[in-house]
Amino acid sequence: MPNPSSSVPVAPPPGLTAPDPAPLGLIAFSMANIIQSFFNAGINPALFPAAFPLEFFVGGLVQMIAGIFEFRQGSRLGATAFTVLGAFWLCFVVYAKYIVVTLPAEQAHTGTGQFLLPWAVILLVLTLAAARTTGVLLAAFVATTINVSLLTAGEFVQSITLIRVGSGFGFLTAALGLYGAFAGLVNGTWGRHVIPTYPDPGRRLERLARNKPRPTSVTSSAAEHPELST
Numbered sequence: 001m002p003n004p005s006s007s008v009p010v011a012p013p014p015g016l017t018a019p020d021p022a023p024l025g026l027i028a029f030s031m032a033n034i035i036q037s038f039f040n041a042g043i044n045p046a047l048f049p050a051a052f053p054l055e056f057f058v059g060g061l062v063q064m065i066a067g068i069f070e071f072r073q074g075s076r077l078g079a080t081a082f083t084v085l086g087a088f089w090l091c092f093v094v095y096a097k098y099i100v101v102t103l104p105a106e107q108a109h110t111g112t113g114q115f116l117l118p119w120a121v122i123l124l125v126l127t128l129a130a131a132r133t134t135g136v137l138l139a140a141f142v143a144t145t146i147n148v149s150l151l152t153a154g155e156f157v158q159s160i161t162l163i164r165v166g167s168g169f170g171f172l173t174a175a176l177g178l179y180g181a182f183a184g185l186v187n188g189t190w191g192r193h194v195i196p197t198y199p200d201p202g203r204r205l206e207r208l209a210r211n212k213p214r215p216t217s218v219t220s221s222a223a224e225h226p227e228l229s230t
Helices: 022-040 045-073 076-102 105-132 135-157 160-190 203-209
Strands: none
Touching: 022 045, 022 076, 022 135, 022 160, 045 076, 076 105, 105 135, 135 160
């Protein structure tokens, strides 16, 4: 005789939810920024190919995987940001390894600036969209937007100074990303906000999303979970 209980779905323990992919995405995001910022700061360019494996597999593939899982979590911004930025690092490695070396030497800077410019615009869009997530994520987006914008301008005008300043914002971006990952991991394991992420820095816009709870994930928007409205 079959066991009746075998056909009854077992509910997960109270409080058990799908793992938050944001810390994974933020770690991948930060690692790629760290290694690239060293080279933008002027480390021996002959060693530049040493960065390609990390940028391709961690900054690219791992970050895209995190973005895909953010889609499953329902985080529009997290999913879009991690997927797009993962694609950036994949494209960057292909460009740096196979494309830029084929460009005329006197025009390579312009080509690199043209490659970076659309990404700077996309990052600005993501920054504006992050206004109602967490202060940590918003700060990371602001820093990386400034970083890529300075690198873009530096390439167009062939300014080493702008590229060096951009590298400083790259390190700041990585530090903010790692803080966000650390906060996500600790808060997830403790089940409460032990490490502050400064939720909802756009609270002055609260009238646009009344009665929405504060986000719990670093990349979650307060407006994405209407079922939790108070």
